[in-house]
Amino acid sequence: MTATAKSQGPLFTKRALFTLIWPLLLEQTLSVTMGMADTLMVAGVGEAAVSSVSLVDSLNILIIQILSALATGGAVIASQYLGRRDEENASRSAAQLYSVLGISTVAVGVVCMLLSRPILRMVFGSIDEDVMRFAQQYFLISAVSYPFIGLYNGGAALFRAQGNSRISMLASLVMNVINIAGNALLIYGFGMGVIGAALATLIGRVFAAVFILWQNQDLHNPLRVQRFADLRPRRRPIMQILSIGIPSGLENGMFQIGKLCVSSLTSTLGTTAIAANAVANSVSTLANIPGNTMSLATIPVIGQCLGAGEKKQAQRYSVTLLGIAITGLAVTNAALFFLMPEVVTWFNLSAEASAMCTHVVHWFNLFSIFFWATSFTLPNALRAGGDAKFTMSVSIVSMWLFRVILSYIFVLQFHLGLTGVWFGMFIDWICRSLCFLVRFARGKWMEHKVI
Structure with missing residues (x-):
């Protein structure tokens, strides 16, 4: 990274x-590939298997996102100390x-x-017994992986x-290569289905x-x-991490709940709607990579x-990164949007599920271009300034008021089906973006004392 000692000089050049x-772009692409590989390879086992992986992954994401918020807190604290040139x-x-x-x-775990x-x-109430059996198998093995994904997320955040x-x-490359190869071997080679996907x-x-803990101990790494x-746990640095991590964890937790x-x-x-929703969620992550x-x-x-x-550079770089995000999302x-009719054929869905999936993804594409970056990229600038309580408050209120309550109204009162669920999400994005x-x-997000 290129940085200058003079306060008026740019801390990040275009090259930096x-x-x-x-x-990061390649890492995100690999991460999405991993999720899609699981869904694609499990799809051959049947819609019950796809549904079980989808349901458990939504629970896994809840747990991992709450714990990963601690990594965000650690990254904010470490980056501010590095900006101050306080490596100790x-x-x-x-x-x-x-x-x-x-x-x-x-x-x-x-x-x-x-x-x-x-x-x-x-969490999921009454679901088909086949789906429950697959879900429990997948969940048990997923729980064993929590400490490893937690340490990976922490190390990755510190390197960033x-x-x-x-x-x-x-x-991420190591993780994805092993996962995809493991899927091929365990699902197709040994016929292990959902268990094979989880083990991979x-x-x-x-x-x-x-790998990331080994790299952390490099002598040239200032954060080793x-x-x-x-x-050994110490109160002051832990409290600094938690000052960002707890609000972010609550935000992530309530969001995922x-x-x-x-x-x-x-x-x-x-089951048809569950499978369509699972594939739509998986495919839409491709568009969110930028x-x-x-x-x-x-x-x-x-x-x-x-x-x-x-502070002026913080504002300028925030706008620059937001602009790149919006352009990439477009x-x-x-x-x-144009490739979706072909993409959906990869997942071995029924004709009804395929049509349902394509319909909601098309709506997602339209709303994502205008509201995704301001809903999820911009608030990271606020968190980096220590404004995690504000982002938490907005996210929780908007999530429950619009995405949850409106979804139930759209589905139960207006009978919009899966489309109603996704429209509740879109209205949530609009509210977040405005806030x-x-x-x-207003610039108040830069006034917090973090370190």
Whole structure:
């Protein structure tokens, strides 16, 4: 990364931004490929298998997103310390992040393994017995992988915080190659179905965690754990991490719980709707790759600017990254809109499910171009400034008021089916966009003391 000592000089050159962004773009593409590979390969087992993987993945995302919020907190703290040129405290905060993630992910994994069936029954209610059987198998193995995906996310966030996104990209590459190869071997070679897909994901996450922890200990890494004693929990750095991590975790948690409520609503529409929704969610992530990439890039860029006291640069880079996100989303969504009739044929769905899936994805493409980046990329600039409580409040209120409640109204009162579920989400995006744009324009998000 290129940075200058003079306060008036740009902290990130165009070359530095490109060096940060292109590995993130590849990493996000690989991440989406992993999700689609699971769905595609399990699709051959039948719609019950697709439905079970979809339902459990929505629960997995809830748990992983809550825990990953701690990684966001650690990345914000580390990036601001690096912007201030305080590598000693940056390294200590990194060690504390690993400790917090290790303890929390192991605890959550054990609870989910012990209570897998009651949790699934509580969240998804009455579902077909075949779907429940597949779901429990997938959930048990997924729970074993939580500590590994947690450590991977933490390490990846810390590498991005210093502008080194190449390492997290390589770790994602390792994880995806193992996952896809494992899917081919276990699902098709040994006929293990859902269990094979889960085991392949687990093995990939183990290797990714080991790889990124090994890279963390490179002598040239300013955020490496220098002494084993640094891993012992300490109040001040943990509180700094939690000041961002807890609001972000609550935001992610309530967001995903809301999505689970909507998933429960979708499950009442039948196996065809569940399968169509699963594929639509998987395919739509392809179009979101540019937005997710810029969301990841925003944390280190804005964090380092604010750590160095460069508020004008923080504003300027926020607008630049948002503009790139919107442009990229326009390209990918336009492409998916026209290719969707062909793409949906990859998933072995029934004619009814295919038509349903194509319909909602087309609507997604239109709304995503105008509202996705301002809903999900822009708030990362606010979080990098320590404004996590505001983003939490807006996200929770908008999620429950619009995405959840409106979805139930659209489905149960207006009988719009799966389309009603997705329109509740679109209205949620519009509300978030308005709130975050106003907050950004006023500049209050840069006034927080984070370190």
